[in-house]
Amino acid sequence: MNARVPVTKPRIDLSFVLTPILEVPDVQHAMVVTADGFFEAHSGLDNETAEKLSAVLASLLASARGTALTYYGDDSPLRQVMVEAFDGYVFVIPAAEGTYLAVFTGPGVAMDNVSYEMQKQVQTLGKAMVSPPRTDTAR
Template identity: 40%
Template sequence: MTVVPKRPLLRDMSWVLTPLLEVPGVVHALVLSGDGMIQGATQALTREAGEGASAMASAVQGACKELVRKLAGQEESPVLHQVVVSTNYGFAFLIPAGDNTVMAVFAQPTVDMGVIAHAMQVQVSKLGDKVMNSPARARG
């Protein structure tokens, strides 16, 4: 029987997550596409955990939009600013990070929610600046 070693996640946008790990209580962070594909992750997160978390984060965002749309009696989806899930294990924070991009952070129950929410917004701004200042790719 061949055992396949666990591979770390690809870290294309992981640079934007590093400062979030400096916030006391932050455990993991991800950048994902709206359809749940990983675009970056903190180093300690395994590929398997990251892929599962990315898929669920995408589903949670979609479910929250639909929930609010239905409860508000609206035809169009709302603009989602933030989702926070509070559990006995800690908090999951999800915020939009640009066009079809989401940032997700998992933190211990002791985290200062205001500090992490602010830190995430700062990093989303940096991500936006980096993406907007990147040279255009040639069409292929």
């Protein structure tokens, strides 16, 4: 009898990507989320909240991608989604393939500082999530 064993990918510790963003004044939390609604990393949220936010962000991103595609066409990929509330902002930008970086802030945040730091960390994240090439090609 062949038992099916669930296959899981090893989790990469991505906290090093979130730490510099959290140093920007008035940034409250940061997350790395997947397009299908899961989190890869978060900055101290409880897991239940992180799971809910991941699902909501996936829906938000799908709507934003659909809006951009419908209005601008295939040649206009999504660059950023921003939500403004009375209590602050949520910024979401594409990161490595199929993942996004989300940052939650208070209302007094310097948006340019957040955007700058997010772009820097997305470059770092992309490098961290790429698998190195195999060197043991002999069978």
